[in-house]
Amino acid sequence: MPSRWPKLRAIKExxxxxxxxxQLHxxxxxxxxxxxxxxSWQKLQEQTFSSELKEELLARESRIRAxxxxxxxxxxxxxxxxxxVMLSHDNLVFDTKSASAHMQDIQVGKESFVSYLPLSHVAAQIFDVFLGLSHAGCVTFADKDALKGTLIKTFRKARPTKMFGVPxxxxxxxxxxxxxxxxxxxxxxxxxxxxxxxxxxxQTxxxxxxxxxxxxxxxxWLASRVVKPIREMIGLDNCRVFFTGGAPTSEELKQFFLGLDIALGECYGMSETSGAITLNVDISNLYSAGQAxxxxxxxxxxxxxxGQGEILMRGRLVFMGYLGLPEKTDEAVKEDGWLHSGDLGYIDPKGNLIISGRLKELIITAGGENIPPVHIEELIKKELPCVSNVLLIGDHRKYLTVLLSLKTKCDPKTGIPLDALREETIEWLRExxxxxxxxSELLNIPADLQLPNDTAALAATLEITAVPKLLEAIEEGIKRANKYAISNAQKVQKFALIAHEFSVATGELGPTLKIRRNIVHAKYAKVIERLYK
Incomplete structure (x- = not known):
């Protein structure tokens, strides 16, 4: 940007x-x-280079091995x-070509992408960078505050034709x-x-x-004319493909966007597989992550x-290994070349992969029952629209409990949760x-928790005395969710409210907005222990 030149010039030395x-423009x-x-970009392109430099470039390229x-x-x-995770040149190129071959309606030279996830995430590398190159597409990089509220502005400007988003x-x-x-x-x-x-x-x-x-x-035809302005408003009216992955996507969320003529196709992959290994492109269902x-x-x-068990995969996209951790590599990739994902799932008769949980996240109760937490967490969120985050507790415990946080607004610059409740929470409470x-009024806690101060947040959480009607409503919502439990061991017995919504800024969410369970367990250990006294 022209306004940055004086600053850059001042510190260049x-x-x-x-x-x-x-400078591009x-x-x-x-x-x-x-x-x-x-x-300037134009003058740089017009420059000529000596034969020595050209030979040096060729020499460097020739030293690169797949x-x-x-x-x-x-x-x-x-x-x-x-x-x-060490990914080779071949891993990345193969995954890009494999994913591209699985897609439909690719318009080379006309595709538009918006990159907003951290490029330290493999999905951003594959979907934004490598597929952008493969399709000769235009990639618009969103600003650093995209996930804090400015993403729609970027969508409106770039009008993407393909989109990947975590749930x-x-x-x-x-x-x-x-x-x-x-x-x-x-x-x-x-x-x-x-x-x-x-x-x-x-669509169904x-x-x-x-x-x-x-x-x-x-x-x-008539209904689509009503919802089309909404897609235009959020800048997704030109988007033909919508992928979601990185965490489970609830059926309720898929149904909501289906009503806007946006079919969310789940995909599945890992850092260790160089990105996507399944894509739900020709969407014939909303429950699977598609075919390999x-x-x-x-x-x-x-x-x-x-038919449920650990998901294994094999192919040229399987990673080289973990840097400096050969024993961890051997645990993940066996001698026969199969990568053990640590994820639970099954394959339906049509070859679709259905993800049902994660082995390492699996809760094993004191009674020995294996419980995938995500399913129960999603049931509770469905029954309680005021709830933003649900974390199931119960590993080696006699019964299950949950930590809950309510939906609040956040600071668009810092991403730190604010005291003000969101509109949908206020509407739910009015009912x-x-x-x-x-x-702070709802839970009788300080309005300013000095976030991201963990000490103050924990102290406030331990002192919560919520409005009785709220506690009763939450308890009733959990009871409704418990009706879907397949055994008594899978029913949630107690809950505790947290003094703020989970966020990246406060450490409970990772860069792709997944809950960092081990961090939450450690941060709120005293709250958890109190649920079992």
């Missing part, structure tokens, strides 16, 4: 490794293209210490749309609800492989009577006859 500063300062190390490490990606550390990103979009809808007139809300239902019905019919009736097609990409073999290790609009 203090940056010995900075070789050049290149004007206006240009007078010293650009005239002083060493300052270039099986050499090209990138280090650190695991998220949601259940343990992060590990450095939390789509949840944030949903929250903004729901809050905006709550301010509309009753008639407008009713019209939009019926239009969404008609669009979702049409197509997924089932059926042809919609003439009446159904006409109803969809080209060149990838999947199998279920030691399946139970329901209970509760009129508080701030978390």
């Amino acid at each position: 203090r940056l010995p490794r900075l070789k050049a500063v290149i 004007g206006p240009f300062e007078a010293f650009v293209d005239h002083e060493p190390g300052y270039f 099986n050499e490490c090209a990138m280090l990606i650190f695991t998220s550390g949601t259940v343990g210490m992060p590990k450095a 939390r990103v789509f949840e944030k979009l949903q929250e903004r749309l729901v809050a905006a809808e709550a301010k509309a007139r009753p008639y407008s809300r009713l019209l939009l609800a019926r239009a969404r239902a008609a669009v979702a019905e049409h 019919t197509l997924m089932a492989g059926k042809s919609p009736s003439i009446y159904g097609s006409a109803k969809y 990409c080209e060149g990838v073999t999947l199998k279920i290790h030691e399946p139970d009577c329901n 209970l006859g509760i009129h508080e609009t701030r978390l």
Whole structure:
């Protein structure tokens, strides 16, 4: 940016490794293209180079081998210490080509992408960088505050044609749309609800492989005109492909976007597989992560009577190993080449992979029952729309408990949770006859927790004395969720509220917005212990 030039020029001497500063667009300062190390993109392209430099470039290229490490990606550390995953040039190129071959309707040279996830995440590398190169697409890099509230502005400007988002990103979009809808007139809300239902019905019919009736097609045509302005408002009207992954995506979230003519196709992958290994492209269902990409073999290790077991995969996209951790590498990749994912799932008769949990996150109660936490957490969130985060506790315990945080607004610059409740939380509370609009009023805690101060947050959590009507409503919601439990051991017995919403800024969420369970367990150990006294 032109406004940054004076600052860069002032500190350039203090940056010995900075070789050049290149500006893409004007206006240009007078010293650009005239002083060493300052270039405009146009003039840089026009430069000619000596034969020695060309030979040096060829020599460097010739020294690169396909099986050499090209990138280090650190695991998220949601259940343990992060590990450095070594990915070779061949891993990355193969995964890019494999994912690309699985996709449909690729318009080379016309695709548009928005990169907003940290590039330290393998999904951002594959979907934003490598697929962008493979499709000769335009990649727009969002600003650093994208996940704090500015992402829609970038979407409006870039108008992406393909999008990948972790579930939390789509949840944030949903929250903004729901809050905006709550301010509309009753008639407008009713019209939009019926239009969404008609669009979702049409999409569901197509997924089932059926042809919609003439009446159904006409109803969809009219309804799609009602929801189209919403897609335009969030900048996704040109987007033809929507992928989500990195964490479980609830059926409720998928249904919400289906009503906006946005079918969220789940994909599955790991840092250790160089990115995606399955893509739900030709969406025929909303429950699976799709079928294996080209060149990838999947199998279920030691399946139970329901066909469920650990997901194993093999192919050229399996990583080189963990840097400096040969014993961990041997645990993950066996001699026969199969990578043990640590994830639980099964493959349906059509070859679709269904993810059901994670082995390392699996809760084993004192009674010896294995319980995947995500399923129960999602049931509770479905019953309690005021709840933002749910964390199931119960490993080696006599019964299950949960930690809950309520939906609040956050600071758009820092990402730190604020005291003000979100509109959908306020609306839900009003239905209970509760009129508080701030978390501090609702839980009787200090309004300013000095976040990201862990000590103050824990102290406030231990002193919570919530409004009785709120506690009763939460308890009733958990009871409703417990009706879906397949055994008494899977029923939640107690809960505790947390003094603020989970966030990246306060450490409970990782860079891809997944809950860092080990961090939350350690931070709120006293709260957890109190649930078992």
